[in-house]
Amino acid sequence: MELKFGFCSQMLAYYLISRSLGPEFGGSIGLIFAFANAVAVAMYVVGFAETVVEMLSDVDALMTDELNDIRIVGTLTVILLLGISVAGMEWEAKAQIVLLVILLAAIANYFLGSFIPVDNKEPKGFFGYHTAILFENFGPDFREEETFFSVFAIFFPAATGILAGANISGDLADPQSAIPKGTLLAILITGFTYVAVAFSAGSCIVRDATGDHNDTVSDTVNCTDAACTLGYDFSICKEGGCQYGLMNDFQVMSLVSYFGPLITAGIFSATLSSALASLVSAPKVFQALCKDNIYPGLGIFAKGYGKNNEPLRGYVLTFCIGLAFILIAELNIIAPIISNFFLASYALINFSVFHASLANSPGWRPSFKYYNMWVSLAGAVLCCVVMFVINWWAALVTLLIILALYIYVGYKKPDVNWGSSTQALIYNQALTHCLNLSSVEDHVKNFRPQCLVLAGYPNSRPALLQLVHSFTKNVSLMVCGHVRTVSRRPNFKDLSQDYVRCRRWLIKKRIKAFYSPVFADNLRHGAQLLLQAVGLGRLKPNTLVMGFKTNWSDGNMRDLENYINTIHDAFDLQFGVVILRLMDGLDISHIPGQGTSESKDVLISVGPAKDSDSDSCPSKTHSNQSSPLIIRGRGKPELLPLSLTDQRLLESSQMFKKKQGKGTIDVWWLFDDGGLTLLIPYLLTNRSKWADCRIRVFIGGKINRIDHDRRAMATLLSRFRIDFSDINVLGDINVKPKKHNKLSFKELIEPYRLKEDDMEQEAAERLKAQEPWRITDNELELYKAKTNRQIRLNELLKEHSSSAKLIVVPLEASGWAWLNRLSQSNHRFTCCQLT
Numbered sequence: 001m002e003l004k005f006g007f008c009s010q011m012l013a014y015y016l017i018s019r020s021l022g023p024e025f026g027g028s029i030g031l032i033f034a035f036a037n038a039v040a041v042a043m044y045v046v047g048f049a050e051t052v053v054e055m056l057s058d059v060d061a062l063m064t065d066e067l068n069d070i071r072i073v074g075t076l077t078v079i080l081l082l083g084i085s086v087a088g089m090e091w092e093a094k095a096q097i098v099l100l101v102i103l104l105a106a107i108a109n110y111f112l113g114s115f116i117p118v119d120n121k122e123p124k125g126f127f128g129y130h131t132a133i134l135f136e137n138f139g140p141d142f143r144e145e146e147t148f149f150s151v152f153a154i155f156f157p158a159a160t161g162i163l164a165g166a167n168i169s170g171d172l173a174d175p176q177s178a179i180p181k182g183t184l185l186a187i188l189i190t191g192f193t194y195v196a197v198a199f200s201a202g203s204c205i206v207r208d209a210t211g212d213h214n215d216t217v218s219d220t221v222n223c224t225d226a227a228c229t230l231g232y233d234f235s236i237c238k239e240g241g242c243q244y245g246l247m248n249d250f251q252v253m254s255l256v257s258y259f260g261p262l263i264t265a266g267i268f269s270a271t272l273s274s275a276l277a278s279l280v281s282a283p284k285v286f287q288a289l290c291k292d293n294i295y296p297g298l299g300i301f302a303k304g305y306g307k308n309n310e311p312l313r314g315y316v317l318t319f320c321i322g323l324a325f326i327l328i329a330e331l332n333i334i335a336p337i338i339s340n341f342f343l344a345s346y347a348l349i350n351f352s353v354f355h356a357s358l359a360n361s362p363g364w365r366p367s368f369k370y371y372n373m374w375v376s377l378a379g380a381v382l383c384c385v386v387m388f389v390i391n392w393w394a395a396l397v398t399l400l401i402i403l404a405l406y407i408y409v410g411y412k413k414p415d416v417n418w419g420s421s422t423q424a425l426i427y428n429q430a431l432t433h434c435l436n437l438s439s440v441e442d443h444v445k446n447f448r449p450q451c452l453v454l455a456g457y458p459n460s461r462p463a464l465l466q467l468v469h470s471f472t473k474n475v476s477l478m479v480c481g482h483v484r485t486v487s488r489r490p491n492f493k494d495l496s497q498d499y500v501r502c503r504r505w506l507i508k509k510r511i512k513a514f515y516s517p518v519f520a521d522n523l524r525h526g527a528q529l530l531l532q533a534v535g536l537g538r539l540k541p542n543t544l545v546m547g548f549k550t551n552w553s554d555g556n557m558r559d560l561e562n563y564i565n566t567i568h569d570a571f572d573l574q575f576g577v578v579i580l581r582l583m584d585g586l587d588i589s590h591i592p593g594q595g596t597s598e599s600k601d602v603l604i605s606v607g608p609a610k611d612s613d614s615d616s617c618p619s620k621t622h623s624n625q626s627s628p629l630i631i632r633g634r635g636k637p638e639l640l641p642l643s644l645t646d647q648r649l650l651e652s653s654q655m656f657k658k659k660q661g662k663g664t665i666d667v668w669w670l671f672d673d674g675g676l677t678l679l680i681p682y683l684l685t686n687r688s689k690w691a692d693c694r695i696r697v698f699i700g701g702k703i704n705r706i707d708h709d710r711r712a713m714a715t716l717l718s719r720f721r722i723d724f725s726d727i728n729v730l731g732d733i734n735v736k737p738k739k740h741n742k743l744s745f746k747e748l749i750e751p752y753r754l755k756e757d758d759m760e761q762e763a764a765e766r767l768k769a770q771e772p773w774r775i776t777d778n779e780l781e782l783y784k785a786k787t788n789r790q791i792r793l794n795e796l797l798k799e800h801s802s803s804a805k806l807i808v809v810p811l812e813a814s815g816w817a818w819l820n821r822l823s824q825s826n827h828r829f830t831c832c833q834l835t
Contacts, residue, residue, distance in 0.1 A: 028405030036341035042325030106266020125209030208237035283314025347383035359424035483526025548581035
């Protein structure tokens, strides 16, 4: 059903709330509304049974006692009504027409009798229309600790039948036209009838009467009541014990009417008609609620039978609930219970209409000429106030039940999209806040790492996403960027389908991130598009996060050049850069069957077989052949045994998902990188998974200034309000590295040297132009000291941080071989640089 576009196909009250306020409110109030209708069956049936038992009592024909007779008659009645309901809507509609005719005849019979006073009725309090009686009855006269609102609570369910037509809207030929007309006419007709009967009874019947013809006015009695002016003295009733009059006789309408038994038939008609309407409404609401699968345990009641999709199971459930309350057999106890539930339902109906207007969604187009959103809000507030005035503790219990159901649905997060006004209002607020943020300049105090993560398909590098999510969740922005390299015309339809699947995967894994894919010729061009275009106003990434390219030496050096240039592009665009390296690698997309056992509809990424050191960013080959698939089915698929390398890779891909034990996050503060090297560890230690880890800081220094450097760093950290466990000053950081490590580095770069001494100058220049990544002898000599420093740092990292949970080092982007050497043989290594 789309209420906002004028269509209505099911239970109006439930659908209006759920489709406007979302499944949280809709599910909770739908359950309560259905339950209230089920209890209303009991109330109307008990009202019918009380009348029957009074008739039996008058002729001394009680079966046991009054209370048990009400239970017996009520049980038999609800069984009969269940049979009519199960027979189908045709029988229910025919029964309602017959009952309506009887009810109209009874009302006409009452008004006719009120104009025909009979002398033998005067001792029982009926005198015909007199202004004296009207004025005397016009004021309140509550007795036995009753108040206006306690009486209101009992009377209110009589006004709940106005939604009976709306509750069976699925069976109406034209609900869009029939519901508003029928509901408004029901309000007008019933309202006029109730007021007319109240004024009529209050104008011709006194409140108390003895029923004794001898209680006439005598000259010795000083009597001023309305009855006294009409010749009767009922002052003895002030002491209690009188059985007649408005306050004492429940069958007073039969007394007034022209033909008493017809009033009894009218009571039967009114109670049975309302009971039948509630007995039909409650299962329909239950069925609509269960079809939405908001509460999985209630799904069995969603099944319908026959051509009209009758909810037979819902009828049985309603019958059981109604029968349980019929056994209470006290109308004054049952009525206040459902009054609170109905008032809560009506409050949310009014609020949902107000909320839809407040959201200002273009799809909300009410057609009622005199509609005003503030009237809806006033109605919602009034319902809540009346709930608490009637019975404050019952109102609290009702609200707590709604809150508990709301929390349950909010926690379960059912996979529904109803285009609710809540979504529209969130959009309005988000748009307003984004515009407000854009009008204010950034301030360093409000800086937070808003990350663009080049992860490919989100499930292909879970460790990268989980680490970034650990320090961005509820703090800052995270966007999963995906560069899909293509050599031919891109398939944008496929891209949109992948977007939906990847978003579903992120939601399933509870990773609070956006997914942004692009088509591009290569990684660098795609990253440039993402760096420039992703974001909205201040909600724009300022930090690029990438996985370390571990297979750089095996692949095409153009890919490595694009990778390094992507880092430089990020710096040029004033982005910070974070690079994560795990010894076993990050990319698990080549392992088939990942995630297929977790659900019936799971995203996996299947691609060509690669080793564990595969490129952590999408390459041209990988993007063409690796695409997410939806694996459907209940059984677990048969998977081939994994190699030992892939097993280690799978284990390491989940290392940031589980709680980290006691350990350290080692920060190597080698130079001032803008603060990102310290900020990320601080944000991580604020998370429960990293709460047992302590920050340990390493800085370079001189042997004769170790204490001074330590105090200076401690002062800096205290100024930043960052807790740390230890500060280590490395006095031997400038010591020359070991010879075998220098030799190992030389062997690493040997294939990539230009070796211009072994060729002519022109050939060397041409080769350098074609392959700019080649290392010249001049560059080796120029950066010799820096090279030795990186090799030495790797030695120190192995010596001091081999057991750390995470190593964070500032990024020096001028040399890939240096970065590779620096991060080599470290279990969890992160490089950070903030511009």
